[in-house]
Amino acid sequence: MQPSSHNFKQNAKVALADKDLQIALAQVQEGFINKRARVVDKLAEFEQLREQGKQIRNHTLEHLDYYLERYEQAVTKLGGHVHWARDSEEACKIILDICQQAEAKSVIKGKSMVSEEIGLNDVLEQSGMDVIESDLGEYILQLAEEPPSHIIAPAIHKTKDQISDLFVKHHAQYGYSERQTTVPDLVNEARAVLRQRFLEADVGITGGNFLIAETGSNIIVTNEGNGDLSCTLPKVHIVTSGIEKVIPTLDDATAMLRLLGRSATGQEITSYTTFSSGPKRPGDLDGPEQYHVVLVDNVRSKMLADEFREMLRCIRCGACMNHCPVYGSVGGHVYGWVYPGPMGVVLSSMNLGLEETKDLANACTLNGRCAQVCPVKIPLPDLLRNLRRQQKRNLTAWQFVTG
């Protein structure tokens, strides 16, 4: 997507005056903050688990070459394919090639932030493919032609009324012309419309919450079951992931899963935790015939080298944005790119450069709540301070040049 991070200040003003948005953001408190607090209070070992999670991620990053090699070997041994992409363009090209080889007309997607990062949908659609987002939040945004405003609750900024309007407009073609106004009716209508799309899809694309070096598996964590249908029904399953998502073993994955659900949605575990490893086995009656993993670098290897390595521990739970007073006031779109909130400030700055993102690091009160709730103890306020220092250096250099 075309970034608009440089317009942060202007966009923030608009967001603060947007009544619907402010109503939606007010629900973050009960929806995420309180639920997380309750489930964390229930678990005596939570603080130890955070420290352990940090250690596991640090260990893996320190030996990233080893674990990527082992992971690749494990996937290949099962008959899967690992593809490497230096940047977004390369990743999209690889995925487009796989889809074209499969003569895909229809592609169904589970939720994947990496696919947002690389701008995948546009590329597939420009080649004439029908691309359907199946996570309900992502689907709503696809109809609205908007990017996600939260990494795990992408449509958190939308009110029920707005969703009703979108469904009336887009579902009439499938015979659903009555305006639904209750949550159960809206969810049921989306289920019926999307079920047909699942059954027709030629290719399923999902993300990977973790990649396991021991078994060559990708894990997806969902409540809806959409990711699971996406990787079970079509004849080709493609996983998009960053190179930093690998972890050593099933046991390490378990340690991370104990942190992820609690930190993200305040759930001890989500409805579905699914490990996919290679294509279907001989004799299997369902499952994909092909299994591909596309590992994307973009700025990850660069961050591994510098003072932002700690950011690579991130497991994309969203707790930092849920607890951020700035995110809570302006929402996710204002940040202007794929990743919002505190983690998004760092990732946007790394990916887009300091000039595009010059105001983001200042959109922070340094109250430190993001670091307190981060399941892998990323010192986000320190990273934001560091970005401010770099901004200042750049600015000074620029003033010197232009004198």
Added chain:
Amino acid sequence: MSDARTEIFSRVHKALGRESLSPEQRKSLDERMASAPELIRPQFSDDLVKHFAKQLESVSASFVRVKNDAAIVSAVTEHLDSLGLKHNLVVAQSLKDLQWPKNFEIHSGRARDNDLVSVTGCFVAVAETGSVVLLSSPESPTTLNFLPDYHIAIVKSSQLVRHMEDAWTELRQLPGGIPRTINLISGPSKTADVEQTLQVGAHGPRSFHVVFVE
């Protein structure tokens, strides 16, 4: 220009400030992979079955205990009748030969779109999280777990383990290696994507029922 894989590995090596690993380092990492260090497991003191039942309840799954295998059919029937469902089932291969009443329509194989109710066994179940673990196989295709509106899973007491790690210990002993899909199922399909209001039955089963055989 080098290929992407070579270049990414070279970037990673540069970032880590070293070339590839020494044989000693590699050996120690191989060892960690072969036997993962003991990690923190959340402790709980109540009885395993009680904990499992409590966790299932907390994720909006339903749970019933029966005395023996002979009681499975009647437990399933009662569940169907309580929901007013027809006696048409898609079942895992291992359950096809149970003593289903004559008026039941039973088929096995993969689920079809119009299958309303599935009945499966499981590989193990995890008390810690209230999860039922299913492995894909010709006998228990993954579509059984996701396409029907109602999923009933049969869990035997010998299959109940304490922690998720215990499931992996069993998994690593499988002679055929790991299957294509491992599903940890903890409750029905749900979504909170409309105004953060929890609604069951997003894309997968609207109801998840466990029949626990003592």
